[in-house]
Amino acid sequence: MTTAAFVGPDRYVQGTDVLEAAAEQFGRLDADRALLVGGETALSVVGGALTEALETGGTEVERRSGVDSCTESRVTQLRNRITGTGADIDLVVGVGGGTALDAAKAAASRSQTEYAAVPTVPSTNAAASSVAVLYDEHGRTAGTELRDRPPELVLADTSVLADAPADYLRHGLGDALAARFEAAACAEADGRTVHGTAPTDVGRSIARRVHGVIVERGTEALADAERGEPTVAVGSAVEAILLGSALGFENGGLAGAHALEVGFRVAGVTEPPHGLLVGFCTLAQLHVEDAPAAASVANLLDDLGLDVTLDELNVDEETLRRIGSAACAETTSMGNEPLDVTPEMAVEALRAASADLA
Numbered sequence: 001m002t003t004a005a006f007v008g009p010d011r012y013v014q015g016t017d018v019l020e021a022a023a024e025q026f027g028r029l030d031a032d033r034a035l036l037v038g039g040e041t042a043l044s045v046v047g048g049a050l051t052e053a054l055e056t057g058g059t060e061v062e063r064r065s066g067v068d069s070c071t072e073s074r075v076t077q078l079r080n081r082i083t084g085t086g087a088d089i090d091l092v093v094g095v096g097g098g099t100a101l102d103a104a105k106a107a108a109s110r111s112q113t114e115y116a117a118v119p120t121v122p123s124t125n126a127a128a129s130s131v132a133v134l135y136d137e138h139g140r141t142a143g144t145e146l147r148d149r150p151p152e153l154v155l156a157d158t159s160v161l162a163d164a165p166a167d168y169l170r171h172g173l174g175d176a177l178a179a180r181f182e183a184a185a186c187a188e189a190d191g192r193t194v195h196g197t198a199p200t201d202v203g204r205s206i207a208r209r210v211h212g213v214i215v216e217r218g219t220e221a222l223a224d225a226e227r228g229e230p231t232v233a234v235g236s237a238v239e240a241i242l243l244g245s246a247l248g249f250e251n252g253g254l255a256g257a258h259a260l261e262v263g264f265r266v267a268g269v270t271e272p273p274h275g276l277l278v279g280f281c282t283l284a285q286l287h288v289e290d291a292p293a294a295a296s297v298a299n300l301l302d303d304l305g306l307d308v309t310l311d312e313l314n315v316d317e318e319t320l321r322r323i324g325s326a327a328c329a330e331t332t333s334m335g336n337e338p339l340d341v342t343p344e345m346a347v348e349a350l351r352a353a354s355a356d357l358a
Contacts, residue, residue: 174279186253203251263327
């Protein structure tokens, strides 16, 4: 009998100024001592409010700032701080973008500590997921850390998120765009999620809804974000990115788009933001599948300002071959495609995606 499972954060709270009521949410976790982990900018923006909220509930707080990477050495440093003699830390709070959230999440996973996420930019779906992506010192993908569960708490303050540069939202939409098409591929291939279980129909339905929000509200949300306004459209986009696409990929499955993104990173293409690259790779996945949706997705990427080409990514022929080979490795999610994808097929699909967006 095939086993399916549905996972998600214990509690996801989103709205304007929700950090003003964070004490009540943190109070549910009943922590004695918390470690705030984030970048300098993120902690300067919300660190004070989070510290006050935690201390109101009787939780002692320690900060660890300057977390701008998610490498093995960084995660080990954080884990050692959490589990060190006399640390008594029973809650890790990740603050910031995907890198800081993943570093905090991986450290919490290794120390078996409760974990809460407070995203300050909506650039990826890292906040509500149980997966942390690790990189080497050169920015190349070095593996993943899978926590046994998503966060106990996610606090998404849309006032803070709307105040971030709009490109973060743009890239988040690119990351979220993959959910529908990867879940569909995984279901057709009888694939498995990151938890090793069969995808659920509910996960796939959520992934489809994420795509609907991007189509219906994406450009409006970007326009509002350019003005720093936490409107209904921005809220819908943020929810689709942070919550919807996390639930979609964890319960619907990954496939070609994220496999190709890993291929870029392994091949040394490290500069493009994750969401920009995933959006491009989603289009390439559709070319791998010869799917009719490729044309509409190309138009959508153009509308969202996520159109990019191989030339703009500085990818030459040798690098392109390395990307195709790495994307089709057994360790990627390419096996969740409903056909056997060769490196040559991956290369041709990337060329086709680039031509669509030129």
